[in-house]
Amino acid sequence: MKDMTIKQMYRQDGHFVNEKISVSGWVRTVRASKNFGFIELNDGSFFKNLQVVFDENLENFKELAKLTVGSSLRISGIVVESPGAKQPFELKADSIEIEGHSTSDYPLQKKSHSFEFLRTIAHLRPRTNTFSAVFRVRSLVAFAIHRFFQERGFVYVHTPIITGSDAEGAGEMFRVTTLDMENPPRNEEGKIDTSRDFFGKESNLTVSGQLNVETYCMAFRNVYTFGPTFRAENSNTTKHAAEFWMIEPEIAFADLDDYMDLAEDMLKYIIAYVLENAPEEMEFFNKFIDTTLLERLNNVASSDFVRVTYTEALELLRKSGEQFEYPIDWGSDLQTEHERYLTEKIFQKPVFVTNYPKDIKSFYMRLNDDNKTVACADLLVPGVGEIIGGSQREERLDVIEAIMKEKGLNQEDYWWYLDLRKYGGTKHAGYGLGFERAIMYITGMANIRDVIPFPRTVKTAEF
RNA sequence: UCCUCAAUAGCUCAGUCGGUAGAGCAUGCGGCUGUUAACCGCAGGGUCGUAAGUUCGAGUCUUACUUGAGGAGCCA
Numbered sequence: 001m002k003d004m005t006i007k008q009m010y011r012q013d014g015h016f017v018n019e020k021i022s023v024s025g026w027v028r029t030v031r032a033s034k035n036f037g038f039i040e041l042n043d044g045s046f047f048k049n050l051q052v053v054f055d056e057n058l059e060n061f062k063e064l065a066k067l068t069v070g071s072s073l074r075i076s077g078i079v080v081e082s083p084g085a086k087q088p089f090e091l092k093a094d095s096i097e098i099e100g101h102s103t104s105d106y107p108l109q110k111k112s113h114s115f116e117f118l119r120t121i122a123h124l125r126p127r128t129n130t131f132s133a134v135f136r137v138r139s140l141v142a143f144a145i146h147r148f149f150q151e152r153g154f155v156y157v158h159t160p161i162i163t164g165s166d167a168e169g170a171g172e173m174f175r176v177t178t179l180d181m182e183n184p185p186r187n188e189e190g191k192i193d194t195s196r197d198f199f200g201k202e203s204n205l206t207v208s209g210q211l212n213v214e215t216y217c218m219a220f221r222n223v224y225t226f227g228p229t230f231r232a233e234n235s236n237t238t239k240h241a242a243e244f245w246m247i248e249p250e251i252a253f254a255d256l257d258d259y260m261d262l263a264e265d266m267l268k269y270i271i272a273y274v275l276e277n278a279p280e281e282m283e284f285f286n287k288f289i290d291t292t293l294l295e296r297l298n299n300v301a302s303s304d305f306v307r308v309t310y311t312e313a314l315e316l317l318r319k320s321g322e323q324f325e326y327p328i329d330w331g332s333d334l335q336t337e338h339e340r341y342l343t344e345k346i347f348q349k350p351v352f353v354t355n356y357p358k359d360i361k362s363f364y365m366r367l368n369d370d371n372k373t374v375a376c377a378d379l380l381v382p383g384v385g386e387i388i389g390g391s392q393r394e395e396r397l398d399v400i401e402a403i404m405k406e407k408g409l410n411q412e413d414y415w416w417y418l419d420l421r422k423y424g425g426t427k428h429a430g431y432g433l434g435f436e437r438a439i440m441y442i443t444g445m446a447n448i449r450d451v452i453p454f455p456r457t458v459k460t461a462e463f
Numbered sequence: 464u465c466c467u468c469a470a471u472a473g474c475u476c477a478g479u480c481g482g483u484a485g486a487g488c489a490u491g492c493g494g495c496u497g498u499u500a501a502c503c504g505c506a507g508g509g510u511c512g513u514a515a516g517u518u519c520g521a522g523u524c525u526u527a528c529u530u531g532a533g534g535a536g537c538c539a
Binding site: 029031032033034035036037038040051053055068069082083084085086087104105106107108109110111112113114116117119120171172208229231233234235236237238239240241244245246325335336337385386387388389432433434435436437438447459 | 464473474475488489490491494495496497498499500501502530531532533534535536537538539
C-alpha cells in the first residue's frame, strides 16, 4: 500500500486508479446520509481536496458521520474514478482512523469568511482556500527569487538584523536594548548611558540592508540580500507593515539602465515561475480575488515595462487634463494619485519613473550631469503602486561628501560606507523590492496583512 | 498622525417613526442510497463594543472612549 499525497494523485492524473493507497489530512467538509457519506479531505500538499467515500461497512461509520470540520484523519482505500463531475477520481475508504477530533466550536465554517475575521484567527486561517493559496505562492515566490539570482551567479549576503548605525534615514527604527527599562544607567548629564548597553552603543532593528550589501558588492560584484526589515512608522494602511521582507540586489560595474533591465527580468521570471508552478492557486485568485489578474500578469510577461523620466511624467500628468487633489509641481514628490494615474490610466502596465529631483531623494543616489536630478528609478505597478525603488549609486567621493553636507548628515557615521569610494570604488547600482508588495501584485490580494503569516502592524502583535 | 465609515447570536447580516431581538449559515438532535458551501425537520444560542447623557421608554438620538475597515501622509 502506497502512502500518497493528494498532489501526487492530481499531478499524475488517473495513474493510481484501482490501486490501494493511504492518505492523511484534515476534514474540510462532511456530507453524510444514512448509509454512506463523503469527506472532503485536504492533506496540505495541494490546493485541491480529495473526495473520500465511506459507508456503513466501516466499523466506525456512525462516528465518522458526525465528524466535525477540522478533524484529522488517516485513511486507506482504493482509488476509483468518480461519477461526480467535480473531481476526476475519489478514494473509496476501507479504513478511516480519526487521529485528532475537532471540537464543535471550530471557528472555520464551510462558507467564506471576511478577511477581517480571519485576521483574528491567524493561527487557523492557513486552513482556508484563500490563505492556503496565498502562502503557497509566497513560498514559491521566495524560491523563485533565490533561483533567479543564483542562476545569474549572484551571491546571497546575510546582512545584519540588528544594526549599530543609527543613520540609515529610511524611517523610524525599533530600539534594541538590554538595559533595565525601569531603571536605566545614566551618565553625568542624566541621559541614558548607551555605552553600558549590550553593544556599547545605541542599536536598532534594521530598516534596510542596502548599505551593508554594497560593501559585499564591491567584493563579489553581484550580490543580493533577502531578509526581514523593520519600520516603526505609525502607518495605518493596506500597504505597510512594521515587519516586512525586502530583496535588495546590488550590481557592480553597472548603471541605472542595467538595474532596470535586471529588475524587469526578475519580475517577469517570478511571475512565469508562479504561473507554471501554482496554476490552481492562480486560477483561484483570478476567479475569487481579482478577475483581471491572469490577463494582467500575462500582459506583463509579454510586454516591455515603460520607462519615463520624472520630468516627462509630470508633463504627461499635466497634459491629461485630470483634476488632481495635489498640484503637479516640479520638485515635489509624486503623490499616490499621480502614481496611480500613470500606471493604471495612462500606461496600464508597470512603469519605471526615473531621474527624480535630488532634493527629495537619498544621499547615495548618483547625481546627474544636470546637477538637479539623480539617477534613480521607482517601479510603479497597477493596484499596488511602488514595489521597487532603486538607483545608480554615487561612486565619486567628493560628490557624495558634498551631498551629505547639503543634507546635514554626519560623515563619521558612514565612515565604512565612504571607504568603498576610496578603495577601488566603481560604478554600481541596486534596488529594493518589497517582498509583500510583490506578493500582493501577483495574487491580487489587497491588504498586506493578508500576505504575511503573522502580520506586525501598529498595535497588532497577538500571534 | 489626519479624514471618513462601521461595531446587534460563533460567522455574515436585517432591525421601519424611539415602544423592549430577527434571518441564513454554523452548532446539537433526528431524517435521508451519489453528495459537491448537499438537502429536510426540530432545538439551544443576545449585557445590541464600553461609559455617560436625553427620554415615561434607547439597538435606534447625543457625547466621549475603545476596536476594526477604507482613504491620505510616510514609505517598500
